Amino acid sequence: xxxxxxxxxxxxxxxxxxxxxxxxxVAGVFTNTVFGLILVYTYLxxxxxxxxxxxxxxxxxxxxxxxxxxxxxxxxxxxxGFESELMERVRxxxxxxxxxxxxxxxxxWLAGDLGRSLFQLIGRGVVPFxxxxxxxxxxxxxxxxxxxxxxxxxxLAMVVSFAIRFLVALSGFWLMDGxxxxxxxxxxxxxxxxxxxxxxxxxxxxxxxxxxxxxxxLLQMPADLLMGEADPLSVFAFQAGWAVVLLGVGRLVQSAxxxxxxxxxx
Amino acid sequence: xxxFIELDRVEKVFDVRKRTGFLKREVRRVRAVDSISxxxxxxxxxxxxxxxxxxxxxxxxxxxxxxxxxxxRLRVAGxxxxxxxxxLAHRIGVVFGQRTTLWWDLPLIDSYRLMHRMYRIPDAxxxxxxxxxxxxxxxxxxxxxxxxxxxxxQRMRGDIAAALLHDPEVLYLDEPTIGLDVVSKARxxxxxxxxxxxxxxxxxxxxHDLQDIEQLCSRVMVIDHGRLVYDxxxxxxxxxxxxxxxxxxxxxxxxxxxxxxxxxxxxxxxGPRQWLAFPASESAxxxxxxxxAEYPLVDxxxxxxxxxxxIAKMLSSMGDASVPAPGRETVVPGAxxx
Amino acid sequence: MGxxxxxxxxxxxxxxxxxxxxxxxLAYRVSFALTALGGLVVTGLDFVAILLMxxxxxxxxxxxxxxxxxxxxxxxxxxxxxxxxxxxxxxxGRRVRDGSLDTLLVRPAPVxxxxxxxxxxxxxxxxxxxxxxxxxxxxxxxxVGWTPVKVLLLPVMLVGGAGIFGAVFVAGAxxxxxxxxxxxxxxxxxxxxxxxxxxxxxxxxxxLVRGVTFMVPLAFVNWVPAAHVLGRPQPxxxxxxxxxxxxxxxxxxCALAGLAWRAGxxxxxxxxx
Numbered sequence: 001x002x003x004x005x006x007x008x009x010x011x012x013x014x015x016x017x018x019x020x021x022x023x024x025x026v027a028g029v030f031t032n033t034v035f036g037l038i039l040v041y042t043y044l045x046x047x048x049x050x051x052x053x054x055x056x057x058x059x060x061x062x063x064x065x066x067x068x069x070x071x072x073x074x075x076x077x078x079x080x081g082f083e084s085e086l087m088e089r090v091r092x093x094x095x096x097x098x099x100x101x102x103x104x105x106x107x108x109w110l111a112g113d114l115g116r117s118l119f120q121l122i123g124r125g126v127v128p129f130x131x132x133x134x135x136x137x138x139x140x141x142x143x144x145x146x147x148x149x150x151x152x153x154x155x156l157a158m159v160v161s162f163a164i165r166f167l168v169a170l171s172g173f174w175l176m177d178g179x180x181x182x183x184x185x186x187x188x189x190x191x192x193x194x195x196x197x198x199x200x201x202x203x204x205x206x207x208x209x210x211x212x213x214x215x216x217x218l219l220q221m222p223a224d225l226l227m228g229e230a231d232p233l234s235v236f237a238f239q240a241g242w243a244v245v246l247l248g249v250g251r252l253v254q255s256a257x258x259x260x261x262x263x264x265x266x
Numbered sequence: 267x268x269x270f271i272e273l274d275r276v277e278k279v280f281d282v283r284k285r286t287g288f289l290k291r292e293v294r295r296v297r298a299v300d301s302i303s304x305x306x307x308x309x310x311x312x313x314x315x316x317x318x319x320x321x322x323x324x325x326x327x328x329x330x331x332x333x334x335x336x337x338x339r340l341r342v343a344g345x346x347x348x349x350x351x352x353x354l355a356h357r358i359g360v361v362f363g364q365r366t367t368l369w370w371d372l373p374l375i376d377s378y379r380l381m382h383r384m385y386r387i388p389d390a391x392x393x394x395x396x397x398x399x400x401x402x403x404x405x406x407x408x409x410x411x412x413x414x415x416x417x418x419x420q421r422m423r424g425d426i427a428a429a430l431l432h433d434p435e436v437l438y439l440d441e442p443t444i445g446l447d448v449v450s451k452a453r454x455x456x457x458x459x460x461x462x463x464x465x466x467x468x469x470x471x472x473x474h475d476l477q478d479i480e481q482l483c484s485r486v487m488v489i490d491h492g493r494l495v496y497d498x499x500x501x502x503x504x505x506x507x508x509x510x511x512x513x514x515x516x517x518x519x520x521x522x523x524x525x526x527x528x529x530x531x532x533x534x535x536x537g538p539r540q541w542l543a544f545p546a547s548e549s550a551x552x553x554x555x556x557x558x559a560e561y562p563l564v565d566x567x568x569x570x571x572x573x574x575x576x577i578a579k580m581l582s583s584m585g586d587a588s589v590p591a592p593g594r595e596t597v598v599p600g601a602x603x604x
Numbered sequence: 605m606g607x608x609x610x611x612x613x614x615x616x617x618x619x620x621x622x623x624x625x626x627x628x629x630l631a632y633r634v635s636f637a638l639t640a641l642g643g644l645v646v647t648g649l650d651f652v653a654i655l656l657m658x659x660x661x662x663x664x665x666x667x668x669x670x671x672x673x674x675x676x677x678x679x680x681x682x683x684x685x686x687x688x689x690x691x692x693x694x695x696x697g698r699r700v701r702d703g704s705l706d707t708l709l710v711r712p713a714p715v716x717x718x719x720x721x722x723x724x725x726x727x728x729x730x731x732x733x734x735x736x737x738x739x740x741x742x743x744x745x746x747x748v749g750w751t752p753v754k755v756l757l758l759p760v761m762l763v764g765g766a767g768i769f770g771a772v773f774v775a776g777a778x779x780x781x782x783x784x785x786x787x788x789x790x791x792x793x794x795x796x797x798x799x800x801x802x803x804x805x806x807x808x809x810x811x812l813v814r815g816v817t818f819m820v821p822l823a824f825v826n827w828v829p830a831a832h833v834l835g836r837p838q839p840x841x842x843x844x845x846x847x848x849x850x851x852x853x854x855x856x857x858c859a860l861a862g863l864a865w866r867a868g869x870x871x872x873x874x875x876x877x
Contacts, residue, residue: 027789034792037812038800042664045807049661179635183642187649196653203659280875332709334873348873352613355712367707371628383620385712412631 006103007111014082014115018123025123028073032128036069040136046201054200059139060227064198066132067223070125071154074117075161075218078189079182082113082162083169087181090172096261106250110162117158139227146225149232153222156239160217163246170250173257194220200229214242269305270436270468271329276302276338278324278492298324300492301338308435309466311458313483313500315473317577321492322472326438329470330360343435356385359429363441366425368413374424375409378431385432392431399427402457419450426454430461437461439471443478455481476570488577496580501547503576512569513542513550518562526556538564546570610714617713621721629726636727643730647684650802651676651738665807670745671834672804677739678826679801682765683794684731690720690770691728694794697780697787700872709873716865719777746834754833760851765825767854771861772797772820778861781868797822805839813839824853 018025043061047053056064073080086109089095098105132138141147164185171181190196192215199211199220210216217239224230278299284292299321306312316322327333328340331347331354340347345354368377382392400406403423408416416424422442429437442458443451459482461467473479479486479500486503488496496503515524516539523532523540530544530553544553550568557563629636654676658669667675696719699705708718748754776790783789797816805813805827817823817840831838832847 021785023783023785024788027783027786030789031792031796034796035799038796038803038808041808041812042803045665045803046657046661049663053660179639180642183639183646187642187646191649191652196650197656201660202656206656327706330710332706332873334870336874351709352610352712352714355710358710360707360710362707365704365707369624369628371631372624376624376627380620380624384617 003103007107010103010108010111011115011118014112015119016115018116018119028124029127032069032072032124033131036066036128036132039065039068040132054198054202055229056198056200056227057139059137060229061198062132062136063138063140063227064194064219064223066129066136066138067226068195068219069132070129071121071157071219071222072195073120073124074154075157075193076113076117076165076189077161077193077195077218079165079168079185081116081165082109083165083185084178084182086166086169087172087178090169091178099258099261105254106166106247109166110159113162113165114158117161121154141226141228146228146232150222150226153225153232153235153239156236156243157218157222159243160214160239160246163243163250164214166250167246167253170253170257173260188215189218192216193218194223198223200224214246217242270308270310270343271304271306271470272339272341273305273325274303274339276325276328276340277336278321278328278333279336297492299328299335299489302489302492302494303338304487304494304497306468306470308468309462310485311462311469311471311483313471313473313479313486314489315479315486315577316489320489322489323440324492325489326440326470326472330358330438331355356432357435359432359434359437361422361425361429361437361439361442363422363439363444366413366421367428368421368424370414371412373410373412374405374416377413377424377428378409381428381431387432391433395431395433396427399430402460403427404453417450419446419453422446422450422454423457426457430467434467436468436470439469439473441473442471443473443475451475451477458482476576480570488580490577503580510543511546511550513544513553513557514567514569515540515542515557515561515563516565518564521561524557524561526553546576613712614714614717617711618717618721621718622724625721625724626726640727640730643727644734647680647731648734650799651680651734654802665804667804667806670742670747672802673738674742674746674834675804675826675830676802677735677737677742678761678765678830679798680735681732681739682735682762682825683769683798684728684733684735685762685766686769686773687794688725688728688732689766690773691794692722692724693720693773693777694787694790695719695722696777697784700781700784705872715869716774748833748835757829757833757847760848761826761829764829764850764854767851768822768825768857769794769797771854771857772822774858774861775864778864778868781872793820793822797825801826810840817842821853821857824850 040062043065044058047056047058047061051057053061068077071077076083086095089098098108101108133140168181168185172178175181192199192210192213194215199207199216201207202210211220221230221235221238225232225235276299277297280296280298282294282296284294302321302325314322314325324333328335329342329347331351334348342354343357345357347354368374369380378396381387382389387395400409403426405420405423405427408420408424413421413424426439426442439458443454446454455478458469458471462469462482469482471478471482484499486496486498486500487494488503512533513530518538520538521540523535524542526542529548530542532540533543534541542553544550554566557566651673654672655669657664658672662668664672693716696705699708699719699722705715705719708715711718772793773790776787776793779790780787797820800808800812800816801822805823813823817828823839827839828842829847829850832844838844838846
């Protein structure tokens, strides 16, 4: 019970820390809104040419854009959460201190990152979403249960996102420079996460593959759930499955990294 | 020669915005530098000290042209720093103690080559200056080493050399010995003394280390709450602050408190070790001689008063009760017992 | 020192500092090669997204793939040039916060030149290369009757576009003197602008097109001059000669951005924050 309280405190700390960056939050809201506008117009043109592309109608495509902008920072889809800090600690060797802390490394960072995610959901997600809903035709459900299920899916997406970035951060134990890993994170997040184009609009076999990857759990699955295009239980199962697999791999890599630090003497 | 640095009622006023509620903000006007006047002659070596936030760095930033004064008149080498920042840059050298200007991933010499070209130093003079600085600062073996591999002390010496390649007439040093070990500190001080003596370079330094001042500066300026509260010799500062030094005496055995004349008094006894406070302006020699003649002396050492404590004491003796006494009080035992 | 002398000193200092950064980068050759290659892939992905769209449709906003590729190539190349040369100014807010701006102010060179050259990243050549490749494809694939004027317009567009994007970078940096944490807002105009210009103006709402024509005149990077090359009507019914004013727009933008930068630097030097 004591450790649960510890991680709750870490999560609150993560929330508070990001809440202090007010100007950055306002700037982020502005930028997400502008990008949303640009994407909405291109998608409208695309769905004009091909109605029902990927099974979406125009209103659903628009909704997908604004959900993407709302969840962009929350899910750190192109990076931007705890991972750069952890990579820096790995680079400077400060991570040795973390490893000897009585708290678990993975849970510690997970708690902090969930706190950040929650803040950015409120601080950076709500405004662009509301702007989008007010000015463009969207497809949102009336059923409060569906909204509740959507929130559950978003929390699961936060965990999957964390698990991916935890692995990227730990790569720093073996790679000299974190720039490359961050780049991979940006590419996969943008492309496989559906920020460039909804995954259901990807053609042929590429679409089949990309919809099974963990990045599909971030934006695509919760969006489909909310718009009634996917069954909540199978969404949860998909997300939870990837979360368990990736967190498990993260544990293995973490223990390998710990051995490495111990062998090198910190 | 006339004044090289001239400040006439120079002021710097900031508006500090503080968030008091979710949207409410409070704007407070702060006088970081409040009507300061002084002059420094060419070739002087001056210590500029004061508690944190007293206005030291703000003054230095105005002198180097980084900040524009809110009022008053300021000249360095006849130049108005804020108006002719780039012209001034050719004539001053600046070392920020905690921030290196050297190129992190490149060998030390590369940073010097950049200075050579950026400051348009004539080739012959560059080579001559580089040779001299490398010799005096002991940089010979370090020139081909990437800066990130240098120790703090080596990097500081490297930074000082970088600031002097273009023969500046004045050198500003912000905490030049902070974080350095004893040997590095001594080396930096030794170099600055020689620079000042042989090249006549004017030096203005801020520091928290009283020994920097004692070993280098004939003149000290103390700033507090944006005002110049003292300008004179270091000995005078001790007097103004009622500064006391401490003689730590180790006797052969436990003895009653030493009686050693009218100006020294025992402030603490711990077994065979005794602490005696005496005025900082007096020499320790007669006191030591007297004790050695009458007591079984094993060992002794003199402890200097802490700079912040001296300043705090001086300020409180001036009746400024609003200033809390900072610093490590253990270093001035006299202050505890009285 | 006159304005001209100041510029000369600035350009010289810029190349000196940029040269140092290039040498720093090359100290880790493998890492540089990997990140440059990675950068090429990263920046190319938004074009892959466009290809994916055209896998399902024949036209977007009435523009064919080669036409969109033409817009994309112009936008990406001129943005890449601006980003390569002056994109580092984006870090200004961080410099103000950690106090390292002060070290630039004691050097005998204009601060803007030093800030722009700071951390000069050779890997940004990747964006320019990738944009140029797409532009090359478009030139081959386009079905356009080339006239000398149209050919001449190509380099004019790239230089003018780089100038306009450069002005946006400088103006954004100037804004950070006031709001140090707001560097992300700049991305809306730089990266956002670049993305916007990759698509035809016919895709977007009138108000948005008006905004990027008259308020932040990004439309002059490619939309307006490209309309002449592609033989399409000008957006917003602009007159035909508008296709040739991009360089003038760029000069005006740079002048305004320069004034904003001066005001920002002056405010920093008088407030110290």
